[in-house]
Amino acid sequence: MSEQFEAVFARYDTDGDGLLTVDEVTAAVAGLFPAAEVNDLSGIVKALFAEYDTNGDGRLTVNEFVPLAKNLPELDSAN
Template identity: 35%
Template sequence: MYAGQFTSRFRHRDRLRHDEGAPPVADIEQAKATFAKFDADGDGRVTPDEFKSAMAAMGDHLVTGPMAEAVIKAKDSDGDGLMSFDEFWKSVQG
């Protein structure tokens, strides 16, 4: 899964939830809950390994280490090699 596919997946889910009358995933509380699923150690940053594991837990076992690294790198605006909640939030906002 590439960075665009990752963001697209959340936007698609947002549209589906909106169509069902549920609040959109862009709601910050829902985004925090989603981010927490990726942030396995709860330190506020998602590593490529955490990203890969979370995707596998959601049923996407095709995400490789290099793919996870590419997604994190694409979202990592401060260059620390990790995805913070703010970086995640910006990516789901479009």
């Protein structure tokens, strides 16, 4: 696994527990969209979790995050 993706994951894992919660992913995605364009990110985040939360526990591990980061390279430059 790329250290780049691990560093991006760590930046968004604000509580340092090794998992990304819905709130942490919402904050990360919010950095990608101007507030004027997207007022409610819940649908976007729900779709991301539906696709990338492979074990369905409502949190993303670093292994689940890597495919997401590869498909959304903007995450690396957000925030």
